[in-house]
Amino acid sequence: MKSNQEISDNDLFRNFVDNKKPETLFRELMGRYKQKVYSQVRRILIKHDDADEVTQIVFIKLWKNADNFKFNSALSSFIYRIAYNECMTFLKQNGRFSSIDEVMDKDGHYGNIVKQGNDLDGNKIMRQLQAALLTLPEKQRLVFNYKYFDDLPYKEISEITGTSEGALKASYHHAVEKIKFFLEKD
Amino acid sequence: MELDPKYRKGEWDVPEGYFEGFEDKVLKRLESEKSPKFKVYIQRNLKYFAAVAASLAIFIGVYTSQNKHNAEDSNFSFNDLDSSELVAFEDNVELSEEEFEEFIPEATIDSLYQSEFKIEQEVINGFSKDELEDLEEEFMPLDEDI
DSSP: OOOTTTSOHHHHHHHHHHTTOOHHHHHHHHHHHHHHHHHHHHHHHOSHHHHHHHHHHHHHHHHHTGGGOOSSSOHHHHHHHHHHHHHHHHHHHTTSOSOTTSBTTTTSHHHHHHHHTTTBOSOHHHHHHHHHHTTSBHHHHHHHIIIIISOOOHHHHHHHHTOOHHHHHHHHHHHHHHHHHHHHHO | OOOOGGGGGOOBOOOTTTTTTHHHHHHHHHHHHHTTHHHHHHHHTHHHHHHHHHHHHHHHHHHHHHHHHHHHHHTOOGGGSOHHHHHHHHHHSOOOHHHHHHHSOHHHHHHHHHHHHOOOHHHHHHSOHHHHHHHHHHTOOOGGGO
């Protein structure tokens, strides 16, 4: 019999749902996904405190909506979808953007954090890239993050964002072009 | 078109030990959301609960008062009424013969008829012979009443 560490994410989650949501299995799931979810959320929300709050909410939502998962897609897509939705909800609730499709750094809030390096590790390359990312429209930035940093296939990004694969490929292409232009100029 | 992979190496600055305590933090939060759920629900909907409680209090008050009133009514008896009240009742309420017999005791009916048809001798003396014969015809009991 396989231990919890050896079984796939979907099988682990099935055990979790079928056995009335035991805490031990949920700990194992969080252990597998906490850093990935945090990274995705942090890249969207930039600040650690915001990312921490939303990452916790993602796992709370995962617990509460576990019965809604149909097991015909990857668990990672389900979790990233929750993360994506929670980030959008957070951005709307905090009133920083009138539309999620607007450029994220409308009021210079995040741009200043990135430029000053207050909340980054001092890595110049990272700061440069984040500054470039903040010039992108929301959709392009999201697609770039999923593709470049997480190396997710377009099919999975499509499931997360609800956008067609063709549109995602076009968004990624435009994002890379703009970032390259920004970095060369900088 | 691809971007130089060197940019992937950048890491966000995360507080030390943040990920170690993460599971405990989420589970504690889940637990706290579970237990006071009803309490929070009550607090959030306090005005609705107050309205429901007030409505219930009014309903119970009205119901109790009504029951008390009905209980008082159930002690009522037609025997307590005098003949004029019974006549007034009969004039105002449409009752079938069966209902009338059910509600009003036979003795009461008899006394009612006796009092209604009891005519003082002086009054009788006041009538002429023809008038008396007319009255006698008019109030002659039917065969079925005898």
